[in-house]
Amino acid sequence: MQGVDPAWLPDGAFRPIGTRRTLIRGSGPLVDTVHGEVARACERFGGSVSREPGSYDLVLELDGDDGSEGFVYERGDGRTTVTASGARGLLYGFFHVVRLGETAFLDDARRASYQPESALRMLDHWDNVAVHPVMGQVERGYAGGSLFWEDGRARGDLERVRAYGRLLAACGINAVAVNNVNVHATEARLLTDRIGEVADIAGALRPYGIRTHLSVTFAAPVVLGGLASADPLDESVRAWWAEATARVYATIPDFGGFVVKADSEGQPGPFAYGRSHADGANLLAAALAPHGGTVHWRAFVYNHHQDWRDRSTDRARAAYDHFVPLDGEFADNAVLQVKHGPMDFQVREPVSPMIGAMPGTRLAVELQATQEYTGQQRHVCWLGPMWSEVLRFGIDGESSVGALARGGLVAVANVGDDPFWTGHPLAQANLYTFGRLAWDPNADPHHVLDEWIRLTFGPGPGLAAGLRSILDGSWRTYERYTAPLGVGFMVQPGHHYGPSVDGYEYSPWGTYHFADRDGVGVDRSVASGTGYAGQYAKPWADVYESPLSCPDELLLFFHHVSYGHMLHSGKTVIQHIYDTHFEGVAEVEAARERWASLVDLVDPARHARVAERFEEQLRSAREWRDQVNSYFFRKSGVADERGRTIY
Numbered sequence: 001m002q003g004v005d006p007a008w009l010p011d012g013a014f015r016p017i018g019t020r021r022t023l024i025r026g027s028g029p030l031v032d033t034v035h036g037e038v039a040r041a042c043e044r045f046g047g048s049v050s051r052e053p054g055s056y057d058l059v060l061e062l063d064g065d066d067g068s069e070g071f072v073y074e075r076g077d078g079r080t081t082v083t084a085s086g087a088r089g090l091l092y093g094f095f096h097v098v099r100l101g102e103t104a105f106l107d108d109a110r111r112a113s114y115q116p117e118s119a120l121r122m123l124d125h126w127d128n129v130a131v132h133p134v135m136g137q138v139e140r141g142y143a144g145g146s147l148f149w150e151d152g153r154a155r156g157d158l159e160r161v162r163a164y165g166r167l168l169a170a171c172g173i174n175a176v177a178v179n180n181v182n183v184h185a186t187e188a189r190l191l192t193d194r195i196g197e198v199a200d201i202a203g204a205l206r207p208y209g210i211r212t213h214l215s216v217t218f219a220a221p222v223v224l225g226g227l228a229s230a231d232p233l234d235e236s237v238r239a240w241w242a243e244a245t246a247r248v249y250a251t252i253p254d255f256g257g258f259v260v261k262a263d264s265e266g267q268p269g270p271f272a273y274g275r276s277h278a279d280g281a282n283l284l285a286a287a288l289a290p291h292g293g294t295v296h297w298r299a300f301v302y303n304h305h306q307d308w309r310d311r312s313t314d315r316a317r318a319a320y321d322h323f324v325p326l327d328g329e330f331a332d333n334a335v336l337q338v339k340h341g342p343m344d345f346q347v348r349e350p351v352s353p354m355i356g357a358m359p360g361t362r363l364a365v366e367l368q369a370t371q372e373y374t375g376q377q378r379h380v381c382w383l384g385p386m387w388s389e390v391l392r393f394g395i396d397g398e399s400s401v402g403a404l405a406r407g408g409l410v411a412v413a414n415v416g417d418d419p420f421w422t423g424h425p426l427a428q429a430n431l432y433t434f435g436r437l438a439w440d441p442n443a444d445p446h447h448v449l450d451e452w453i454r455l456t457f458g459p460g461p462g463l464a465a466g467l468r469s470i471l472d473g474s475w476r477t478y479e480r481y482t483a484p485l486g487v488g489f490m491v492q493p494g495h496h497y498g499p500s501v502d503g504y505e506y507s508p509w510g511t512y513h514f515a516d517r518d519g520v521g522v523d524r525s526v527a528s529g530t531g532y533a534g535q536y537a538k539p540w541a542d543v544y545e546s547p548l549s550c551p552d553e554l555l556l557f558f559h560h561v562s563y564g565h566m567l568h569s570g571k572t573v574i575q576h577i578y579d580t581h582f583e584g585v586a587e588v589e590a591a592r593e594r595w596a597s598l599v600d601l602v603d604p605a606r607h608a609r610v611a612e613r614f615e616e617q618l619r620s621a622r623e624w625r626d627q628v629n630s631y632f633f634r635k636s637g638v639a640d641e642r643g644r645t646i647y
């Protein structure tokens with residue numbers, strides 16, 4: 001495959017070196033995949049691979065196949081051994097050896113077992129088969145067209161999809177949903193007469209242990225089956241789903257299941273029939289259960305026709321209000337997929353209070369790798385620290401979000417048919433980090449970043465230090481020059497790129513900041529606001545209830561305060577806004593310089609692509625700074641105490 005970036009698996013990532021011998025034991029398609037990986041490396045770099053017993057430097061052994069994904073890694077007596085009792089475990093064990101590089105063969109005796117924290121580590125693609133007139137082919141996609149679909153059908157050449165599967169397996173991802181959650185007419189048919197195309201994609205991903213899932217429309221029995229209703233309690237509707245699902249499994253026996261966005265932003269759902277979301281999810285769960293499939297039912301349900309004059313309705317409350325009363329009613333193979341924050345993937349949000357409030361329901365937590373609100377892959381914004389904060393957030397003093405994501409960790413994918421996969425080459429770090437954090441939500445994201453840098457760019461220390469300094473703080477930098485203190489949005493309506501402070505202020509979407517001449521922020525306290533803070537368990541309900549205890553970075557999410565309000569940092573809100581916006585731009589300038597200094601250490605095409613994106617990031621960051629600072633200066637009349645230029 002010409003012209004596609006090898007990302008974190010460059011040629012030679014696995015080097016058997018010289019005379020090293022590898023033994024592969026076990027049988028089955030994934031064992032063949034591992035064998036193929038080693039054999040190809042041997043052809044290029046020497047060494048040998050065999051399935052016959054003898055004396056070896058590396059042994060990769062599958063013992064049985066119980067469906068598990070863990071592996072045991074052992075080094076001793078001059079030999080490295082990976083043992084797994086499930087085929088995927090062998091694959092992940094092999095990639096563990098790849099990640100270790102030469103270290104895997106150093107002579108220190110050790111033994112460790114590895115096990116993913118969550119059984120489902122999934123990417124949701126918001127890909128349309130046909131190009132949508134407004135959203136393009138990939139909804140909120142910033143890396144070209146779809147990897148899977150071209151000219152209105154599945155790609156004939158799936159070589160790149162196979163390469164994608166390989167990259168995903170190497171960071172631990174095991175499930176992919178191949179189409180947009182907003183299911184348009186063409187895409188709806190993937191469930192029925194076009195399932196063969198999904199099967200082709202599934203065939204390309206399967207050798208890397210990845211199961212394929214499909215987004216379906218709740219109205220399928222009507223729009224595809226010609227029934228009069230999609231009522232989840234109607235027997236003919238249930239029979240239709242059972243039959244349609246059986247046909248899917250006849251074509252794709254290891255199909256993962258359905259993803260459903262229902263009663264959300266115009267998508268059909270059970271409300272039309274006076275039924276609950278548990279009724280809706282259980283309908284599909286029942287159809288999938290005989291085949292071992294899972295329904296991922298999204299909790300992104302809110303009123304998107306809100307009257308901005310109405311201050312009693314709070315979009316942040318919606319998911320909890322809709323779903324928490326249904327706890328315990330969802331079938332075992334129904335997973336409720338919850339965005340990590342209560343709004344919509346802003347650069348800073350509190351953790352959704354739903355997580356932890358539904359002990360009787362399997363939850364999956366959804367993150368957004370595609371940078372819809374974080375610079376659209378024109379800005380560097382490595383999201384590892386944000387995701388890690390979310391995943392480690394303590395719900396009740398014991399359980400973290402990562403531990404509670406029993407139904408899986410999901411990210412909206414950030415790739416497309418761009419030669420660098422992700423448009424901005426450094427956005428690959430987000431994809432890699434997601435996979436590694438899904439495997440181990442407690443992993444230190446900075447170690448993951450270092451690992452990604454080493455694998456992708458090689459061992460050069462100068463380059464590594466430069467990349468680390470560019471990526472490490474890039475999320476906080478982005479936060480500094482955009483919407484302040486957790487207030488969110490302030491983006492251009494529709495496409496969501498670039499600043500527009502009042503862009504959503506008088507809109508129906510429920511995303512307001514309420515700035516006036518005296519102050520800014522949304523009062524979500526129980527005492528005087530929307531009551532959202534009360535959806536949290538203690539201690540968080542108390543922490544968020546008062547502006548005195550609320551963390552600075554979320555202050556405007558939870559409270560409407562005056563511009564002179566003193567933050568814990570010792571700065572007033574207005575001075576914080578000015579300072580962070582100047583700092584954020586200065587940090588982008590420094591990162592751009594740093595990147596320029598790496599010109600001789602990075603291949604020219606990649607260097608040029610990033611350099612060009614830095615020009616746009618800087619232009620955009622200045623625009624953000626000047627619009628936000630001017631807006632708040634004009635509202636408040638308070639001058640910058642450092643006398644910098646505000647327009």
Ligand code: GCU
Nearest residue numbers: 139140181182261300344372
């Ligand atoms: C955001 C995004 C939409 C998407 C939606 C979702 O609102 O802007 O494009 O459809 O999230 O998660 O369903």
